[in-house]
Amino acid sequence: MKRELFDSDHQLFRQSFRKFVEKEITPYHHQWEKDGVVPAELWRKAGELGFLCMDVPEQYGGTGLTDFRYNMIIVEEIVRAGASGVGFSLQNDVVVPYLLQYANEEQKRRWLPKMVSGETITAIAMSEPNTGSDLQGIRTTAVRQGDHYLVNGQKTFITNGLLNNLCIVVAKTDVSAGHEGISLIVVERGMPGYEPGRKLEKIGLHAQDTAELFFSNVKVPVGNLLGQEGQGFYYLMNQLPQERLSIAVGAVAACEQVLEHTVEYCQQRQAFGRPIGKFQNSRFKLAEMKTETRIARVFLDHCVKLHNRRELTIEDAAMAKWWTTELQKRVVDQCLQLHGGYGYMLEYPVAKAYLDSRVQTIFGGTTEIMKEIIGRAMGF
Secondary structure: OOOOOOOOOHHHHHHHHHHHHHHHOOOOHHHHHOOOOOOOOHHHHHOOOOOOOOOOOOHHHOOOOOOOHHHHHHHHHHHOOOOOOOHHHHHHHHHHHHHHHHHHHHHHHHHHHHHHHHOOEEEEEOOOOOEOOOOOOOOOOEEOOEEEEEEEEEEEEOOOOOOEEEEEEEOOOOOOOHHEEEEEEEEOOOOOOOOEEEEOOOOOOOOOOOOOOOOOOOEEEEEEEEEOOOOOHHHHHHHHHHHHHHHHHHHHHHHHHHHHHHHHHHOOOOOOOOOOHOOOHHHHHHHHHHHHHHHHHHHHHHHHHHHHHHOOOOHHHHHHHHHHHHHHHHHHHHHHHHHHHHHOOOOOHHHHHHHHHHHHOOOEEEEHHHHHHHHHHHHH
């Protein structure tokens, strides 16, 4: 399918990043899955070549490419390579927008250059052991004491949990004010009392260092408050659409990639004297998946165009996130079925895709939350 979304500059960027993936990621990712973490050195290599935080302005070390299509290419190529442990998109698509939008000049000069270079790896800590999608229920607190905040609490399911050396923490600065008491506090590695917990054992995404984080009387300078006190909930609501769009990008790319592998398999695998793709059931399944994936691609690319024009709504992002991730689950499951027994073997890409895909309908807001957002936007 020819994609009119990209021009020649995007294609050159894709070629460059694909070469980086082939040289620096693909040969090592299997070992990283065993290790349970991607080496920090990879981030520095990516930073040297301009693959991190592309939309950061030049005065802070970036290239100022405020076109989300470049971010999109990074996600698509990582999915294409099956490199599910590489968390570049968290830094590029999720964390950077908070700093560009809400950080003051001093904070930008302090944090952004090292994020661009890959020296600083970031995370954002929202979820807690007893609080997932309901951010108003968080228990982590940041109590102001003179020129610092005292941060206490626990976070879980944190991507880049072990690697990060700068983390945006969602905390309550006023426990009596509900969602209006939520603020964003930037906690840096090395601050006494800030410790990563255990690396969490997951069904998939084995190379991704998902971990718990603990905050015990962490003294964080008031200068690390992001934006204004009590505005954290609104900041999160404003920035979550891009995170959800990024997840949708990965979902559609995964559908396309696993479908491509499955078509090749069905052309080669023989049963009863002919390729299994020749059987009507196989053809119908493949035709259905190709059609649904094409529909998802068209809608996703439309959402990216809207986002580049700053016109993507919260409900459109929710639609893209829930539809594409549920489709990903369905497509990967059906493709595994078409592989038969081989689909259950981890040496086949479809097996890894099956394990990695399951979380897609959960993180970034569950499917149920996405439908709730859409329903409320309809006036219900």
